[in-house]
Amino acid sequence: MINSKKKEKIIKCDKCGKEFNDFTLYNKHNPICILKYRNENFSQSVTIINFLNNFHKPNISFKKWINNIECKREDLDFILKKENNMTEGIIQIFIKNINLQSEDFIKSFIENKNIIYIFSKKNNWTILKFKNFEEYINILIKKIYLELDSKQEEDKLIYDSIEYSEIRMANSLKVKGGLDPYEEGLKKIFNEIYNIFKIKFKNSFKIKF
8 A cells, every 4th residue: 555645854953953844843943043053153252252362462463464465476477377366366365474474363263163263453352254354355456456557567568569458458357357256256265264274262272162
C-alpha cells in the first residue's frame, strides 16, 4: 500500500541550527533566537573592546596608518595586470603595508564573525562600521588615482599620440572604473581583512564571555 502522506518539510534556524517541521513553531522560535544571538554578539563585542582598551594601546590609529600609506608604481602595475582589478589591488596594498607596520592597531576574532576592531584617533578601540570602512578604502583609491595620473604623464613622453590615447583609456577604465560591482568589491575587501587577522579570543587571552 502506497503511503500518500507527504514528507514534511524541515525548516532549519540559521542562528542555532534547531530544526522544525512546522512553520508556526519556527515563526515563534525565530525572533527569540535572533534577539538572543544579537545580545550574545553585543556582549562579546563589549567584552573584547573593554579588554583591548584596558590592555592594548597602539601608538598609531588605523586612520593615521591608512593616511600614511604610499601607493607605489608596483601597486598600480599589479592592478593593471589583465587578471587583476581594483579589488585585488587594494587587498594587496593593505596586506603589503600591514606587514611593514609593527603596531597592532587592527584585530578580528573568530567568536565575532565579520567584526573588525580598530584603534581610533580618539585613542580607544572601536568596531569598524562598514560606512567608515568605505571612507578608508576611498582614501586608498584616491592614492591609486594619483599614481595613475603620474604614470600617464610619463607615458606621454614615451608613446605617440594615438598609442598614448589607447593606453590611457584602457588604464583609466580599469582603475577609475573603481570596484566593480562597488558594494561587492567593498564586502570582499572587508571579509578578506577580517580573515587575515582573525584569532580565537578566548584561547589567546584566556577570558570567559
